[in-house]
Amino acid sequence: MAEANCLVTNDWICGEYLRTRAQELTDATLQHIGITAVSVLLGIVVAFPLALLVRARPRLAGPVLALTTLLYTIPSLAMFSLLLPLFGLSSALVVTGLVLYALTILVRGVLAGLAAVPAETREAARGMGYGPGRLLWEVELPLALPALMAGIRMATVSTIALTTVGSLVGRGGLGNLIEDALPTFFKAQVLTAAVLCVLLAVAADLLLLGLQRLLTPWNRPPRPARRRTAAVRPGEGG
Amino acid sequence: MGVLTDAWTWLATGAHWTGEDGVGHRLAEHLYVSGAALLLASAVALPLGLWLGHLGRGGTLAVNISNAGRAVPVFAVLALFMVSPLRNAGYLPTVIALVLFAIPPLLTHAYVGVREVDRAVVEAARGMGMSGGQLFRAVELPLARPMLMTGLRSAAVQVVATATLAAMVGLGGLGRIITAGFNTYDTPQVVAGAVLVAALALLVEGALVAADRLGGRLFGRAGGRAGSRAGSRAGRRTGDRDAPQQDNGNG
Numbered sequence: 001m002a003e004a005n006c007l008v009t010n011d012w013i014c015g016e017y018l019r020t021r022a023q024e025l026t027d028a029t030l031q032h033i034g035i036t037a038v039s040v041l042l043g044i045v046v047a048f049p050l051a052l053l054v055r056a057r058p059r060l061a062g063p064v065l066a067l068t069t070l071l072y073t074i075p076s077l078a079m080f081s082l083l084l085p086l087f088g089l090s091s092a093l094v095v096t097g098l099v100l101y102a103l104t105i106l107v108r109g110v111l112a113g114l115a116a117v118p119a120e121t122r123e124a125a126r127g128m129g130y131g132p133g134r135l136l137w138e139v140e141l142p143l144a145l146p147a148l149m150a151g152i153r154m155a156t157v158s159t160i161a162l163t164t165v166g167s168l169v170g171r172g173g174l175g176n177l178i179e180d181a182l183p184t185f186f187k188a189q190v191l192t193a194a195v196l197c198v199l200l201a202v203a204a205d206l207l208l209l210g211l212q213r214l215l216t217p218w219n220r221p222p223r224p225a226r227r228r229t230a231a232v233r234p235g236e237g238g
Numbered sequence: 239m240g241v242l243t244d245a246w247t248w249l250a251t252g253a254h255w256t257g258e259d260g261v262g263h264r265l266a267e268h269l270y271v272s273g274a275a276l277l278l279a280s281a282v283a284l285p286l287g288l289w290l291g292h293l294g295r296g297g298t299l300a301v302n303i304s305n306a307g308r309a310v311p312v313f314a315v316l317a318l319f320m321v322s323p324l325r326n327a328g329y330l331p332t333v334i335a336l337v338l339f340a341i342p343p344l345l346t347h348a349y350v351g352v353r354e355v356d357r358a359v360v361e362a363a364r365g366m367g368m369s370g371g372q373l374f375r376a377v378e379l380p381l382a383r384p385m386l387m388t389g390l391r392s393a394a395v396q397v398v399a400t401a402t403l404a405a406m407v408g409l410g411g412l413g414r415i416i417t418a419g420f421n422t423y424d425t426p427q428v429v430a431g432a433v434l435v436a437a438l439a440l441l442v443e444g445a446l447v448a449a450d451r452l453g454g455r456l457f458g459r460a461g462g463r464a465g466s467r468a469g470s471r472a473g474r475r476t477g478d479r480d481a482p483q484q485d486n487g488n489g
Contacts, residue, residue, distance in 0.1 A: 073443050074436045075399035077406070081416050081432035085241040085425065154308065161311040165403065168420065178317045182407060185321045194314035201309035 006188070014188035021189075024177070029196055032173025035166065036159050036204070039095050043102030043155060050103070051110035052136075068104040076101070076165040084169070094166035101162060102155040109151015113144030146219065149212040153205055160201040174200075244426035245433060254430075259418065261434065267410040268438070271329050272401045275336030276394055282337070283344035284386070291352025291382070292374050300349040307342030312400050313407075315339075320407040332404040332411075339400055340393040347389020351382030387453070391446045398442045402435050412438065 006014040018025070054061045074082075079097045087093035117140050125139045141148075164175030172179070174193040181189035213220060248254060255261045290296035312335055319331030355378050363377045405413030415431030418424075 070440070073395055073399065073439045075402040075413075075439055077402040077413050077416055078432035078435040078439075081419075081428045082436070084428060157305075157309045161309060164311040164313045165406070167313075168406065168417075175311070175313060178314055179406070182317055182320060185325075187321045190314070190317045190321050194311070194318055197311050197314055198309055205305075205309070 010185065010187050012187045012191050017188040017192065025192065025196070028174050028177050028193070029200065031171070031176075032160070032163055032197070032200060035091060035094055035098070035163050035171065035173055036156065036200075039098035039159050039163075040102055040152065040156050042095065042099045043106050043159075044152065046099065047103055047106035048110055051107050051114070054107070054111060055114060064107065068107055071100045072104040076162055077168060080165065080168055089169045089171075091171045093169055094163070094171045097166075098159050098162055102159055105155040105158070106151050109148055109154070110144070112151070113147035114140055116147055117143045142216070145212065145216050149208060149215075153208045153212075156204050156208060157201045160197065160204060164197060241425055241429055245429035248426045248430040249433070254427075259414070261412075261415065264410060264412045264414055265434075265438070267329075268398070268401055268412045271332050271336065271404065271411060272394075272398045274329075275333045275340060275401070276397050278333065279337045279340035279344055279393065279397075280390070283341045284348050287345040287348025288352055288374075288379070288382070288386075291349040292370070292378060294353065297349065297353065300346045304342040304346040307339065310338075312336075312339050313403050316403060316407045316409075329404075329409065331407075332401065332409055336397050336400060340397050343393045343396065344389050347385050347392070348382070351385030351389070352378050354385065355381045384450075384454070387446075387450045391443070391450065394446055395439060395443050399435075399439045 007016050007020075050064060054064050071079075076097065079100065080093060083093050083096055087096065121139060121143065122135065125135050130139065164172050164178065166172035167175035167179040170176060174197050177193040178190050181187075181193070253260075257263065287300065290300065315335045315338065316331060319325065319335060324331045324334075359377060359381070360373065363373050368376065401411050402413035402416070404411045405415075405417040412431065412435045415434065416428050419427030419431055
């Protein structure tokens with residue numbers, strides 16, 4: 001009884017809201033994750049060849065970086081509105097806008113990662129007879145991973161936040177819930193959606209950090225060795 | 239193409255520029271809110287960032303604040319304010335949300351700017367008998383200036399871009415032209431509003447780059463020339479590297 005009342009009294013935190021609208025919350029979260037994932041993946045697919053092109057033709061670096069930075073300056077509300085005549089009220093509109101934003105971060109991330117590969121390593125691989133493709137895939141890419149993943153993490157977190165603005169055209173995931181709750185000042189829904197957004201960003205960041213650790217085992221501190229010395233020491237002392 | 243010509247017609251119509259919902263009034267609101275937020279954020283973040291940088295402490299704090307700032311959707315923050323009692327406080331909710339959003343880049347850039355000053359230069363200044371305050375004023379601040387300006391620029395563009403979102407919670411500013419167009423299914427108005435907002439963001443970016451260059455020239459003459467040149471070169475380098483950290487973040 002007291003719990004059911006929190007919807008009536010419009011409390012910030014309301015268990016009854018979570019229970020009765022679980023389906024709605026799940027759907028919105030899934031839409032949010034879907035839009036973010038597709039945008040970041042498409043961003044990587046576009047950014048990677050673009051970065052390779054810039055690296056192969058340094059003369060293009062200026063224009064490409066300037067263009068992606070320029071895109072980043074355009075406010076999201078304006079970006080989505082400008083794409084409106086092209087896509088109509090669709091998810092493609094939101095995804096396209098988000099991909100354009102992610103490009104700035106991702107292109108720079110890939111370039112910074114590749115630039116961080118030591119020249120000697122590259123030379124050594126070439127001396128061992130590695131072709132350009134094998135050099136990229138087996139030597140440069142693994143060594144570029146930390147900077148690359150940093151870029152992907154940054155792009156993912158800001159894309160999750162930006163997705164909410166997609167509610168302008170009804171494709172904003174959790175942003176939709178916020179927009180729906182505004183006219184009636186429905187506090188529980190606004191707070192829940194906002195908190196879920198932040199949790200989603202934190203979870204995605206940690207997940208990507210875990211993935212990075214998994215992909216770059218050589219960067220991990222040598223834990224077993226440390227444990228061994230720790231185990232030895234008491235024996236020595238005693 | 240038809241939409242673009244319609245949007246142009248909308249922009250060229252004088253009646254759309256005057257009155258309560260006109261471009262002029264919305265632009266004034268937009269600049270007022272952005273300016274107030276930027277000033278407040280600078281007043282909080284710059285002294286703190288410079289001081290932490292001078293002490294050489296709080297690096298993790300600066301970086302974490304910057305990362306956390308990226309994860310928080312401004313639209314959600316604004317909406318939270320709008321369902322709280324603050325909704326009756328006029329532009330206060332928008333300004334607070336924007337201040338919260340502008341603090342991370344300002345703080346991080348100020349901190350990093352001071353921290354990245356060549357340690358050898360700092361040691362030399364100490365060896366010459368400079369006090370902490372003198373060292374800060376004569377060495378660290380001038381050399382950190384380019385980085386500081388990068389932070390200010392990214393914060394300003396971010397704030398101007400994000401102020402657009404105020405319209406999504408029913409407040410004023412240029413974004414209102416876009417949302418008003420959405421509500422009346424007036425696509426030309428939506429596109430016209432978007433063009434105006436994008437143009438303002440680009441204009442602010444351009445104006446700040448110009449002001450930065452001009453300031454660099456003036457300060458370059460006032461301070462040690464070689465030092466300031468080295469500093470600005472370093473700043474440009476770090477500025478480039480840090481550019482991805484910029485966030486127009488209108489999330």
